[in-house]
Amino acid sequence: MTPEFARRTYQEVVDHMLGTLSAQGILTDTAPGSVTRTLVEATSREFAELYARMNAVYEAGFLETATGSSLDQLVALIGLTRLSGETDIVEMRFERDNRVSARVIIPAGAVVTVERADASRVSYAVLDGDELRAGENTIEVALRALPDPDDPDADLSVNGDDVTLNNATFVAPIAGIASLSLVGPSVRLGTNETDEQLRKRARMAIASAGGGTEKALEQALMEIEGVNGVRLRDAGDPLEGVPLRPGEIEIILDGDPKDMEQVKQAIARAKGPGIIARLASTQNVEIGGTLVIRPASATLSNSQALELVRNCEALITETVDKLDIGDGLQWNRLLAALMSVENLGDILIDQSSFTLISTIDTQTIAPGDVSIRETQRLVPGQETNSLIVTLEDRPTLLIGVQLTADITEPTGPVIDQFTTELRQSLGTYLEAIDTSKPNAVLTLAETVTALAADQTMTVLTDQITLTNFSLTALETGEGSLQNLTSDGTQQLSIPQNAILRLADPIVSFTWEDPA
Template identity: 25%
Template sequence: MSFLPRTYEEIVRDLLTTLTSGTVREQVKVLDTGGQRVTEKLSSRPVRRVSFVEEIRTDEQGKKTKIRYTAADYELIASDGSESNLDTIRFRKGKQQPDMASTLSVNYYPVSAESTPLTDLNVGSVVRTLMETFARELALSDLSLDYIYKSGYLETATGPSLDKVVALMGVQRLPAGYPTVKVRFSRNAASPGQITIPADTAIVDAKNNRYLTLEALVLEPYESSREVLAAGEKPGTGEVAAGELNRLETIIAGIAEVTNVKESSKSSAAESDEDLRRRAAGALHGVMRGTVNALQYGLLNIPGVKSVNVVEFPNDIAGEVRVEVSYSEDTPEVRKLVDDRIGELRPAGIRVISGEAAKKPLEVQIDLTLTGKGVSQSELGALKTSTETAIAKYLADLPPGGSARQARMSALLLADARIADAKVRLIVPGKEAQENLSLESNEVFEVKKPFTFAQVVAEEQAAAQAVSSKATFYLPLHLVAGVTEAQAQSALETALTAYLASRGPSAPVSVDTLAASIRDDSRYALVRDEATITIEKGDTFMQLADAQGQYVPAAGETMEKQAVNLDIREGGV
């Protein structure tokens, strides 16, 4: 179960549609027919017009994003091929597309909709004021329900609510005055690979003052030591001087030394929500046995293990679990530690099938644009080597189920001041190149070297190429009495051409500047909060809305007007 609160603007929109005899928030699925994406038939068909289409898209991290589609993205068609029985939404090729099998929320007006006695819905009218008052109270109720929903989860609860959640795990917030100290864990020089130190690791001094680490700590292969905060086991735990905390209660493989560089101190404030949340998560993983999380986190604590994926019912047989391990250091010693830990943590009566993540071969192509006039041939070889090393490490470190993202790879390369722009293409043998690529839950990348550098150009050379972009406008309007849609269209076409011609690096494109530029009180009034501008440049596009985003054209860039879609609203100005 999940809960997504509606905003005030969404509630007002739906109430307006309902008051004018429209259908609100009908849920329809997206289908693929002949290479084009269409929706299921709308229930109250035939349809006169569609006023709103939205998709709630969930990414791999579970984050929900609302995607709004405008008339520039879709058209209303009849599934039987007639001209009158409009009942289906079809998305235009080359425009913004919903995900396959996703569910859309649609507001629309059926042909059979009854006329409404409410005619004055303008801002300030009695009907509109009552409706907006009701919408405000509904929005506040949704926000209250959202707060209640989030208060039940460790990741989102705050304050007293978080205290109650962590109490279920036997964890309490550290009050002000608790003794805390930073302890440093140092690696044994003979122990390469990754070393994980779990939360609640106990360190003591000669007087048996016991301190527990507050979060898990990972020593990467290139790190010789790291520090982590520890707190006294009880409020009365004695304070310690520098260097006195030097004994581990339980030996950790690969750790040569532990100590506190500075003396302990009493905390001046109670533990923060973020620190408490992190400590509670670590404490939960550390004490469990016989669960999926116990297996996963227990194996991740072994030096040399990069990632772990646990699959329940791998063969559709109850009582079986498959554990797929990806190694950063694949040695017989590490494999033995993995087998021993599985035997220690597995649930009683459960058969654990050991395996390792499948290797997915991957070839990489890179295009580079270098700053200024570029670099010399001798320097170019070193630049390619550093570029290859950075991308190869990023791809090799991705865990099973992870995603290689163009934005992250570009950021890694652009950290080099010699690189002005970069594009990375990922190629699985036998398939087309992709900019982003996701792994299955049991896969890791096997990166092939050397990389292919398909194009390396200097910035001054690249700048000589012509740049152009196209703009599509969606403009909801209220017309002044006596003005026709054709007259408004003609006036807007001229105004928009002049507006695009005036845009440049110091005059970006936005709905705000558009509204000021095309304002014409003698002909129409723009419904500004619903207007959008879609910019297309090459293979990319971006959508601008009121007070949301702007597009800055490059020097010398030509902007063309692709389409002007008017949405004439009922009621005059």
């Protein structure tokens, strides 16, 4: 804070001195042109200049008020220098790792090596820290060339051939960023870095390197593989959890870091001295249930109805995936987004419900706002707790498969390939069934015959037999479960205008080792 009277204007000094002389009754003739006023005005001019210079010296000691050469000397204390107009700047596009859905911190100073077409390498550093927000897949970031310590006059530019080669790699990978690419050739900054630009860069450097700040802790932890998000609370934070005393903080990690020792070291390095850090992890709350919708038209074909259902479910999943730690679901926003889906007429809230499953309990609620604790994350339900969208007056049958294979359990890639091929083949077969007509049926024998004849099936095809293969059908509206098993004579009656969908997961396995 600026000290009181750190700076007085010329008129303020004159008025103060004349007022003091008059109050003391020593010199009372202060009219313009008098000897007293003339002497006071001459002296006040020098005092005003002194005040101005002292104030400038004071402001030169702070990042927010220092300017010009004073700012240059101040940021030199943390190893920064003002960028000259000759500095090369390049833009790079950072792409998200699809395994990470939360925001990704891109720290200022992160170094990238660019291999040029002539096989030489130059280094660039992120100019200003940024972040890839939840829901964003790419971000374009400016980087500046780092001088070559062995050759200060070296050419550090990147040209069109270098962009075509597009060989850029992180010196230290950033968790959550899968790849990076050059947007275009480098350009010269043109003019020296302004005071405000230099201040911004200095703030980022202090936050990332100084330690003891929320930003420093967050950035240090977000760089660790497996950490998707960070939330902090202290004794003054009203969040639920273990009571904290002054000097204690709770660090809530979202994700599954592979190296907890690395996490502990990052906390010790970034937290302030004398601060006790307690580590906690987030708990997932799965949201599932059934959302009953009414299409805008009663004449939708089966394929159109299925597309409507899938679009609604994809939108709900995308909305939930974008939520951060502690963020609840805002029903009005989700409802507004759903109503923009093509062919959707209405959502029947009185016939719908949400199911919330956590490690503590399970609860069923009517569609509406969903609140969670600050240490929890809302995630789309998996398997039996998935959120299913179904149409009013058009029942939905979820079709699943049980395969009892008389072989030793194969490796993962074989199972993954079989699951993918089966999903494609069985999905095509089900879509061909005309449910608009009454008395439509599904038999195991016909299904097995169709799958065996499909040339796109390449693995485990010898296991698709009436003996090893069975179908399971769950009617979502009624909750009734039907099984079609080995003898092949059973029939599944399909309600008229029903939508046939594949369950997720589509297949469950039982391995019977022939040995």
